[in-house]
Amino acid sequence: MFEDKMTDSFEALAEKEMAVAFRYYNYVREFHGYLCDSLDLVFEDDCGDFDPAYAPAEKEFPPAEGIDENSTAKAVALDKMTRTIHAYETMRTIVAVLDKDGVENAAKKRGMLQDTHKFALTSIAEWFPKPSIWHEFDEYAQKQLDEQSGDAQCAALLMEPLSLESAIHKIFVKQKKCLEKFLPQKIGQLKKLQAEMENFYKGKADWSSRFRRGELTVLAARPGIGMKTFALNVAENVALDDGKGVVYFNLDNSGVQRGEQLLCQRANVDYCKIRVDSLDKTETQMLVTAVGEMIHSHLRIEDAADMSLTELAQKARLYKQLKVLDVLIIDYLHLLKVRSSVNRTESLRMAIWTLKNLAMELHISILLLCPLSRKNSAEQERPQLSDFIEVPGVTQEADAVWLLDRAYTRTHRDEDCDKAELAIIKIADNSTKNIPLHFTRKRGFTPNF
Known part of the structure; x- marks a missing residue:
């Protein structure tokens, strides 16, 4: 059946x-x-x-x-x-x-x-x-x-x-x-x-159930782990599978690239083939189907490189008035422009506090990406809350912290296929839930139940 x-x-x-x-x-x-x-x-x-x-x-x-x-x-x-x-x-x-x-x-x-x-x-x-x-x-x-x-x-x-x-x-x-x-x-x-x-x-991610309205969630990972790819997987699941309104603010002016990457993940097509224009007929049809799904969804990816935090908040309020915003994804914390005369650490802390209040005001969920510092091979270890020492506002203002980690392996069919794990830490009670993930070059991150 x-x-x-x-x-x-x-x-x-x-x-x-x-x-x-x-x-x-x-x-x-x-x-x-x-x-x-x-x-x-x-x-x-x-x-x-x-x-x-x-x-x-x-x-x-x-x-x-x-x-x-x-x-x-x-x-x-x-x-x-x-x-x-x-x-x-x-x-x-x-x-x-x-x-x-x-x-x-x-x-x-x-x-x-x-x-x-x-x-x-x-x-x-x-x-x-x-x-x-x-x-x-x-x-x-x-x-x-x-x-x-x-x-x-x-x-x-x-x-x-x-x-x-x-x-x-x-x-x-x-x-x-x-x-x-x-x-x-x-x-x-x-x-x-x-x-x-x-x-x-x-077997589905069901990331929507992980978000609560009025809460700020911080997603963190070390460089090269695939934090942005994971964020796109979350956006895809919440918007295209669960029908929620998702707005993805891209602060490094690569929104078109993010949109293409999400399309490829949805269609299960290698992103490199779009870059070199080597798609076959079947892959082209799969992408056309994915485009149709995106058009009929409430998913928006915006370039916001020159947007201040105040302007970002105003735009979020507009999306909320249009009833197309349930989850706001911001890529990423260190690119936020905060008008302040204080030092950088204090500015970032102020930005987190502002976003926390914005989530409560609009009754939405906010996922804020936060890259962690790179570790050399001798001291490489799984990310943890202590890595946020440069941004103390994360552990004080955020409702939850998601720590993404990945181990590189090689499996069948000559395709990169890595084991990954997402640690979800609830700040209120310091409880941790580990979710095993599976990473492939085409699809990105999927649950490994």
Whole structure:
């Protein structure tokens, strides 16, 4: 099943399954509600107000608390699948408690030829949809339901309550039997698909879940590790996979190059081939597809070499007003222009403090890149918080620090394939989470679960 579903996004698949489940659920509730209400004559003599007013599935199965337009694709898809399964499980409960004999006996005791009942049965027949809605039923069952539906429509046109009652009860009994067989199988299939979805998302970066609104995160690495490449991987995942608004401010005036690099990462094409114009037909088509994805996303890469920190903040506020900014990436700290008469260390500290306040003001997440000093081979070691001694504001103002490290190795197919690791340090409680990564020249950094 998993391979068959990979052509569609799981979010779209969950949306489709949920729409079908809700349609079936509304049908089961309304049809059985109309049937039972009419046979028990629970409504008043004024049949013009006949309205059982059952709550539709959309209201009975709302999104879980915390699921909104800012939720990740993973959270949305799994929530929709959970609601779908819940709807089918509730249908199964409704069908199980329906007692056809009890309903029929109650109807016989009440009498079937009353004008109100005649009106009710006619109303049911007019509302009653074609049984072909149940594509999952076997062919023989669908044929029987089609015949019984035709009998019900004829009885309604001829205004024959007893014939109409008989046809509707046959439909009722057949559907109950089919549903009792179909629902457990369907629930089992959906739970299997849900497990496949969870396994699929375990292999995705899901960097959106690592960011919190109103927080400043600092990404640091030594030269040559690939900090900018990793930042582009984050931008790609958050904007193109999760649909969030991402603005990437490039302070060294190489925004075009960053955009080309991101396109190649998305298309899984070697960036060097763009530089020397040696793309084949397949690679060109892959890049065209990636361009289409970027055009329809809220991802912006801007050259901001001559932009002061004040101007950067104003531009961020404008993007926020346009509702296309959830995550702001700044490349990088030491290129920020801060108007201050104090020394460089104090200026950088002031810049970090300003960005922290900007994140809280705009209720966005900010990822600030910060290169660490190079170490000679004798003292080369993994980056750590003590490396920020030149910029003390990082450990005081930042909410989290991401430390990227990479070990160089060579693997199959003559392709650079390195092991990497991201250490996420929460400043508040000094807790650390290490995430293993996998680096390739084409794709950049991906989780290595």
